[in-house]
Amino acid sequence: MRLRNSLLGSLFPDLPRRARVPFVVALGVLVALLAVSGLLRWQAAMISAGSLGLTLLFVLYLRAVAAAPARVLVWCAVLAAGLGAGWGLLSGALVAQSHDVGLSVTETDDERLLVSIGIPLGSALLMLMPALVFRALRPVQGYAIGAWGAVVFTAAATLVRLAPQFTTGVVADERPAAALLVQAAIQGVALPLTAAALGGLVGITVASRKRGPAVASVLVALALFAVMGVTEFLPMLHGLHLVVHVLLAVVALWALGVAQRAVVPEPVSTEVSSVRVLATFTVAVAVVAAAGSAVSLVTTPDLGRIVCPPDCGRPPIGEPIESNPRFYAEDGAFSVQYPGPGSAYEATLHPDGVEVEFTGGDTGTLELFGMPAENRSPKQIADELIDAYYPDATTEYEIPNAMVGYQPGYGVVADDYPQDANGSFTRLRLIVMVAVRDDYALVAAAAGPYREFTQDFGTGHPSGANLQLAMDMGKYVNSFRWGGVSV
Known part of the structure; x- marks a missing residue:
């Protein structure tokens, strides 16, 4: 199957087939970096690189295709980042409360199910806002603005939600490597790919000015994010969570490919240096990983060593x-x-x-x-x-x-x-x-x-x-x- 019609190739539709190769390879570099970070328990590097990796790659892609004026992309990023950060802050408390599952609960917890589904649906709606807000601007390529806004929104929301983990240390010695690998695969790969595909799908259909396809694309996005919510509600193994996220990413990329074939976009005639793309991306994601580690090193409190005596604390005294x-x-x-x-x-x-x-x-x-x-x-x-x-x-x-x-x-x-x-x-x-x-x-x-x-x-x-x-x-x-x- 040609790269032009492959799932990952659909993320870069405005480039000729051969010009997409370095971008797909760059995704492989990101996956390798996240895998190494997870195995070594470098959680700070993993969080920062996973949150921003696909965003950095899209910056290089948008520069290559010039799908929209720079000022439009900047304002789109500002809107998406603001929505993502705000949503991350607002939904964080609800997410934390939903984790307290009682061991004696045998009936369906309707309130927790509502939160589990409601938060992903809210994420989907806000993630698609940039594609809807900028639909009337010209010259703006629908896919580029939709995917870009969704990727930036996801990166901002992920960073805000995971910011407290930076204060727990550069290396997560007490966390199982398997759990870190699952987190890296979901947050750094599956979720950003799903967001980019769905954002691009909505961007394409909205730009076509046809109400039916536009409504259908939004419903597809909401349905896939609702499945994420149901998956989170069910007490299943982390590995099964990852499988579901991967399947959702595949479905989203497939739907994007269907929309692209219906529109038949004309590839932009441009020269892309494979070495430059890979080198720039590798350096950028390494810098981001190092910056995240530095932030974690600075913000992690020094608990010090308790010596008893004299620091024996106080006796536990409770209410009778x-x-x-x-x-x-x-x-x-x-x-x-x-x-x-x-x-x-x-x-x-x-x-x-x-x-x-x-x-x-x-x-x-x-x-x-x-x-x-x-x-x-x-x-x-x-x-x-x-x-x-x-x-x-x-x-x-x-x-x-x-x-x-x-x-x-x-x-x-x-x-x-x-x-x-x-x-x-x-x-x-x-x-x-x-x-x-x-x-x-x-x-x-x-x-x-x-x-x-x-x-x-x-x-x-x-x-x-x-x-x-x-x-x-x-x-x-x-x-x-x-x-x-x-x-």
Whole structure:
């Protein structure tokens, strides 16, 4: 199949077939750089190069074809970057809240599903705005302005959402290389390619001044981004997320190719130096990766080393649990205390337990519930709960001498790196504790953003929990009673 009709070749339709080769090869260079960064855990370089890589390549492409006046491209980039950065800031809090999935939730969480689909749909609509805003300008090539605006929007939104990761270090020593590779593939390759293809598709159809094709192209973009949202909502392995993103990119590029063949664009007669394109792109993306690493090096706080004594922190002192209300299971199998009104928690009572949202500080979710053990050990129950909702979670350590309701059981601390529909990852800390008595299990589970305990955060001394919610968790864990009677 000729490059002119290939999926990647459709990204550069205004160039002769042979002139597209260096741009496609440059994409391969970007993929290789991201793969190396992921394997070596160079997260700062990976984030910066992945976010801006395709944008840099499109700058070179637009210079080669001169599809629009420079001032139009600049204003388009300003509009797209502003929309992307603003949307990244507005949607960031919703994305973070959607990651707190309760381990005892068995019904569809309509609110979380709405957020999971709504954010990608909002991204799609804003991503397409430059193509719609600049449709009346001449001389403007529809594909170029649509793809350019979508690529810049995606780059700005990705950088804003991932900016906090720059402060966690140049190298992500604690993150699995596999998770970083998936993040690099989605954010640096699949998502930008999908955005460029859909933006270009809408740009072509809008420029044709035909309402039917224009509406159809927008609907295609919304449908593909809605699929991204559904994928994010479902608790599936990171590898499956990547497969879905790759398939969506292929579909988007295929749809772009169909629109291009219908329009039959005339290639621009221009000379493109393969060596110059590859050399310029390689140097530019290397500079961007180095700049991201430098920013991370400067912004990563020096936590220092805690020496005890004298820096032993303060003893953990909490509110007496007798002041809290007590929940009684509908079937009378157990009872447990939970945070009352006026605290930094919002409690929701279910027939089989309590779900508590921590609304202060780092936020998070605490669940206190019971379930039939069905001859399973506490460890088996904990593993099955985590596997059901966080299949990619990795165990950090097992909690020694774990107790629930003063009954010996099993406890585990695990980390997961959930992603949203745009491939943004965050580090989530999970703590699950289970005890079994008379074939009935009581479970205490906490999930929230990971934060390392330091002299300025937490109790003032190191902690293996590294979860703000954990500081208040213990008093509820041991307030459990089987059958409403103290153990």
